[in-house]
Amino acid sequence: MTHLPTRNAVPQSTSPELIVDLNAVVDNYKTLQGMVSGECSGVIKANAYGMGSNQIAQALSEEGCETFFVALASEGVEIRALLPNATIFVLSPFLALDCELLKEHKLVPCLYDIEGINHWISAHSGLAPVALHFETGINRLGLSAQNLETLLSDKTKLGQLDIKLVMSHLSSGDEQQSRHNPEQLKAFKMIRAEFPNVPASLANTGGILLGSEYHFDLVRPGIGLYGHDPHYYENNCSRLKTVATFRAPLAQIKHLKSNDSVGYGATEMSKDSEIGVILCGYADGVMRAFFRHETREGHKVALNGFSTPMLGRVSMDMITIDLTDIPSDAYKKGDMVEIFGPNSLVEDAAVMAGTSAYELFTRVSDRTVRKYV
Incomplete structure (x- = not known):
């Protein structure tokens, strides 16, 4: 894997990544x-x-x-x-x-x-x-x-x-x-x-x-x-291989109690919850529509073999995800969370955001480091 810096890229240790196969x-x-x-x-x-x-x-x-x-x-x-x-x-x-x-x-x-x-x-x-x-x-x-x-x-x-x-x-x-x-x-x-x-x-x-x-x-x-595959939704399958993996690091793990809140708009916890803070937001290409505050529905991301929803509104530089149902020994700070890719399909992300794969791909900003396999 080679690292090709992009315009305005921040250091690799803190930057979201787009892995291109x-x-x-x-x-x-x-x-x-x-x-x-x-x-x-x-x-x-x-x-x-x-x-x-x-x-x-x-x-x-x-x-x-x-x-x-x-x-x-x-x-x-x-x-x-x-x-x-x-x-x-x-x-x-x-x-x-x-x-x-x-x-x-x-x-x-x-x-x-x-x-x-x-x-x-x-x-x-x-x-x-x-x-x-x-x-x-x-x-x-x-x-x-x-x-x-x-x-x-x-x-x-x-x-x-x-x-x-x-x-x-x-x-x-x-x-x-x-x-x-x-x-x-x-x-x-x-x-x-x-x-x-x-x-x-x-x-x-x-x-x-x-x-x-x-x-x-x-x-x-x-x-x-x-x-x-543009016919993915009609056929419920793709004839093509996943190319892009959009991911970002898990920066902090927090325990919240029932009725605590998270993020802009103060999304309240319905129960005691473990959440993770991810260094990636709408400035990087994560659409604000990936979380629906009114219904508490969130796009499901992938972390070390587990699927879990976003929880709380997307902000400019951060998102939060629900870690409650993932074993605590299955993740740690610094692990990479897949926003979309082979384990969190861009097609599902597009449905959540009410848009298309075209827009999600092209929204990934220059601040995200491109890496090529």
Whole structure:
């Protein structure tokens, strides 16, 4: 295990840790690649969903991944310095600001309006490399049906583009029975038919798991690389390996009597209780919603083979957990408590907080030390 310091990291002895299993990332990539006949890329935007984009990109590249997607041009610049020969698509470029950066670092923008296409063409003396991102139902960034007609009617403009990819994005790929999936698939097939010799891409992780109809020439897994199966809640199982273990040290053990209270809002004890204070809070990525003060429900963490709930509101730098039902000889100060990982599933944490694994991964702050297995 190696320690790679992160921006604003505090000393390892007191800091929460995010343990990232690079072998599991690679295994998940191989699993997803094995499901498709075309190319499997890697989505490493948002610092690889909080896992560390440089480390993830390097591991995937060594496994044979040649195509990467980032959200911002600045993210692409960072990966270009690491992987000089990779194909790097930028999902959300703003051409008025990013144009020179994209050109200088040989990044391919995913363009979503005619204005951007015109700007990109004017910046090139030769063919302008581009991915065309079409709207099929999610109604975020994307070329409209009217934009498509305008583009197809202007052969001169099309002739100035080196179209590397036509793509769209599913709104409901994580819902296997959603009517939106076949509707978007139908719409995308009609668009793809206008570009028969250009590679096509529709599927994120959820789209890959929907089946081969959604795969086309290139798939774009993101969350699946990092261990979350978007269909987990429907299937009650995961086809992917856990990547991230978020944990923090047990700093103090306290005995509280019935009617004593703990934390902001003074959560009262219903009985004599043993509690543990953990050096990790919402400044590190532990959501305040992990404990429901009104109902006394808490997300269950893992400690040395035992599962136990949080007890008391999450504060900026600390949480408290209930140790009452764990044998006193099974833990000690300094032991690491797993907030989420293989023994305390991120999916369960997300349900408690009313959010998704995506948000929990990306909320883990820079104050948390990343370690790579």
